[in-house]
Amino acid sequence: MSEVETRNGDQAKDLRRIVDMQRRPARAGYGLRSLAVLSGKGGVGKSNISVNLSLAMAGRGKRIVLLDADLGMANVDLLCGLSPKFNLAHVIRGEKEVLDILLPLGENLSVLPGGPGVRELADLGEDALLSLIDSMSVLEGMADMLIIDTGAGIHRNSISFGTASDAVLLVTTPEPTSIRDAYGVLKALAFAAAGKADVTVVVNMAASPEEGEDVADRIRSAASQFLGISPSFGGTVLRDDAVPLAVRKRTPLLTAYPDSGASQSLRAVADRMLGLEDAREAPSSGRGVKSFFFRLARGLGLRR
Structure with missing residues (x-):
C-alpha cells in the first residue's frame, strides 16, 4: 500500500470516529459538562493531566472533547503526536x-486545537459570538464532557475559563511555590465566581499517596x-519516570505506558471524578456548550 493510500485510509478512519461520536444520542435532559484544568504555575504537569485524564474518561465510555486553550504554552498536540492544520x-x-478541525485521539476522544482562536474570542462582536456559539453547538450532541487545558497562573483568560466551566480541576505539586x-x-476563582466555584484538587508528582493527601x-x-x-x-498522581519518556515519544502516557x-493513578482520579470510586x-449534568461560551465571552470582555 502506498504512503498516500495509507494516509487517506487514516483520514477516513479518523472521520468515521468523529461521525460515530456525533451519532450517539445525548442522554435525555443531559447537557455537556465543561471542566477547566488550571494550575498556579507552569511545569506542574497540567497538560499531561488534561490529556491523560481525557483518555482515562474516554476509556470509561465517556465522549470527550479536549480543547487546548493554553495561549502561552499550547502543547497538547505535541503530547499526543498530532499535527493540527486548523x-x-x-x-x-x-x-x-468545527468538525473540520477536530482531531480524533482513540475511541471517544477528540482534540479541539485552540491556537490563536482563543485570543480572538475576546474581540468578537455580539453577532459574531452568536454565530460561533451556533457552530459550536455540534459538540452538544457528540460529547458528554468538554475538558479545557488552560494557561497557568491567574491571568484573566485562565480564570475566565474556570468561571465559565461547570467545574475546575486544579493541579499542583508538593513544591511550596506550586502550593x-x-x-x-483558588483566591482568584473565589472572587470571580462569588464563592460558588466547584473545584477539585489533584496533586501531581507526589512521592506517595500520603504526601499528596497532606498537600x-x-x-x-x-x-x-x-x-x-x-x-x-481528586487524588494523587505519583512521580514516575515513565512520564518524561512518554513526552519524548510524543505519545500520551496511558497509551505508551498503560x-x-x-x-x-490517573485512572483512579478519572474514576473518582466520574463517581466510580469511593462511593462518590x-x-x-452540565449546563451545555452554548451556556459555556456565553459565560466565557462575558469573562473575556465581550466587545459590544
Missing part, C-alpha cells in the same frame, strides 16, 4: 466548521477557612 481561529473566521500559586488561583488537605483547609469555598480532593504507576456521587 484551529479555533478558522472556525471563528468562518473558514472551517502557594495554587492557592492564588491537598492544607490547600482545602485554607480555602475553606479564608475563601469560603470547599474544594474536593501499566505505569502514574497511569494507574456522579457529577451532575
Whole structure:
C-alpha cells in the first residue's frame, strides 16, 4: 500500500470516529459538562493531566472533547503526536466548521486545537459570538464532557475559563511555590465566581499517596477557612519516570505506558471524578456548550 493510500485510509478512519461520536444520542435532559484544568504555575504537569485524564474518561465510555486553550504554552498536540492544520481561529473566521478541525485521539476522544482562536474570542462582536456559539453547538450532541487545558497562573483568560466551566480541576505539586500559586488561583476563582466555584484538587508528582493527601488537605483547609469555598480532593498522581519518556515519544502516557504507576493513578482520579470510586456521587449534568461560551465571552470582555 502506498504512503498516500495509507494516509487517506487514516483520514477516513479518523472521520468515521468523529461521525460515530456525533451519532450517539445525548442522554435525555443531559447537557455537556465543561471542566477547566488550571494550575498556579507552569511545569506542574497540567497538560499531561488534561490529556491523560481525557483518555482515562474516554476509556470509561465517556465522549470527550479536549480543547487546548493554553495561549502561552499550547502543547497538547505535541503530547499526543498530532499535527493540527486548523484551529479555533478558522472556525471563528468562518473558514472551517468545527468538525473540520477536530482531531480524533482513540475511541471517544477528540482534540479541539485552540491556537490563536482563543485570543480572538475576546474581540468578537455580539453577532459574531452568536454565530460561533451556533457552530459550536455540534459538540452538544457528540460529547458528554468538554475538558479545557488552560494557561497557568491567574491571568484573566485562565480564570475566565474556570468561571465559565461547570467545574475546575486544579493541579499542583508538593513544591511550596506550586502550593502557594495554587492557592492564588483558588483566591482568584473565589472572587470571580462569588464563592460558588466547584473545584477539585489533584496533586501531581507526589512521592506517595500520603504526601499528596497532606498537600491537598492544607490547600482545602485554607480555602475553606479564608475563601469560603470547599474544594474536593481528586487524588494523587505519583512521580514516575515513565512520564518524561512518554513526552519524548510524543505519545500520551496511558497509551505508551498503560501499566505505569502514574497511569494507574490517573485512572483512579478519572474514576473518582466520574463517581466510580469511593462511593462518590456522579457529577451532575452540565449546563451545555452554548451556556459555556456565553459565560466565557462575558469573562473575556465581550466587545459590544
